[in-house]
Amino acid sequence: MSTQQLFNIEQELNTFFEKKIPYYKQRYSGVGAPAAYIPELKNTNPDYLACALMFPDGQVILKGDYAVPFTLQSIAKVFIFMTACMHLGTSRVLEWVDVEPTGDPFNSILRFELNENKKPFNPMINAGAITVASLLPGTDSTEKIEKVKLLLSAILDKDVSINEKIFISEWETAYRNRALANFLMENHLLAADVEETLLTYTKLCSIEITAEDLAKIGLVLSIDGFDPIRRIEVIPSSIARFTKILMFTCGMYNYSGKFAAYVGIPGKSGVSGGILGTVPPSFRNHPILSDGCGIGIFSPAIDPCGNSVKGIKLLEDFLHSYSVQIF
Numbered sequence: 001m002s003t004q005q006l007f008n009i010e011q012e013l014n015t016f017f018e019k020k021i022p023y024y025k026q027r028y029s030g031v032g033a034p035a036a037y038i039p040e041l042k043n044t045n046p047d048y049l050a051c052a053l054m055f056p057d058g059q060v061i062l063k064g065d066y067a068v069p070f071t072l073q074s075i076a077k078v079f080i081f082m083t084a085c086m087h088l089g090t091s092r093v094l095e096w097v098d099v100e101p102t103g104d105p106f107n108s109i110l111r112f113e114l115n116e117n118k119k120p121f122n123p124m125i126n127a128g129a130i131t132v133a134s135l136l137p138g139t140d141s142t143e144k145i146e147k148v149k150l151l152l153s154a155i156l157d158k159d160v161s162i163n164e165k166i167f168i169s170e171w172e173t174a175y176r177n178r179a180l181a182n183f184l185m186e187n188h189l190l191a192a193d194v195e196e197t198l199l200t201y202t203k204l205c206s207i208e209i210t211a212e213d214l215a216k217i218g219l220v221l222s223i224d225g226f227d228p229i230r231r232i233e234v235i236p237s238s239i240a241r242f243t244k245i246l247m248f249t250c251g252m253y254n255y256s257g258k259f260a261a262y263v264g265i266p267g268k269s270g271v272s273g274g275i276l277g278t279v280p281p282s283f284r285n286h287p288i289l290s291d292g293c294g295i296g297i298f299s300p301a302i303d304p305c306g307n308s309v310k311g312i313k314l315l316e317d318f319l320h321s322y323s324v325q326i327f
């Protein structure tokens, strides 16, 4: 692509987001609210809205409140799964967890009580992620957490840290996840101690990132685990590709089907209001997104499914406005 074309695209996208971010902030002001079940998240400003895009040539678009850090929350499930697969092999991990969307809330306990399904439905809901967290290699939570942090650091080319305040706030109130972990243990679906596994899972949910970090992760996933900027593989391609399938089918909890149908890319959200999006390279000659891109969105007011209200609207608008379709 010529420098002139690149400049025009950058200008075009800048104009798009400079217009849309204030629009969505106003249009959906007061709709949804920051997650209240983790007390520390309740205090987040619901009006933040950030978008980051990263392209394979290294071009980055950062708009809105992109400098505000937030915690991964459920987005951590993507890295918990990939790390476990990298150490144990995907087929071993899938002996413990299924790959079926649920249609139930992300922290639902229903299926265990009914005892309808032996394995947790998929690694992108709490039950599945807690099971997979118990499989991580290491003798205690510190070692297990380190393995996941190493993968994230390799993708982002920097260290990541845990927001202790948010971790403690969730740890002290994680009644539902404790119940889930106990059900899992009762069904022989935890490979490590209940409290140790919960500690691993909850700390990983509290890793702090930015919208730009999510865009970088999305970019690496879009190119099947390859970092096009440093020209190295950071995730084995078969694992990156399998993870995108899970994101596409199960990444948005009980909104996953609608997200796939109406937004149309692999995505993963967290109750902090983050959305990780990945646009695979297209075989169609798309004027902007032919080579793929990574998307990071952040807006803390979430809907009853646990997804960012303004974030989904902005993402949907962007992808539709630029006719991004992966099928």
Ligand SMILES: NC(=O)CC[C@H](N)C(=O)O
Residues within 6 Å of the ligand: 072, 073, 074, 075, 106, 107, 126, 170, 177, 202, 205, 269, 270, 271, 272, 306
């Ligand atoms: N949906 C989410 O983001 C959930 C993550 C959160 N840490 C929990 O386990 O409840």
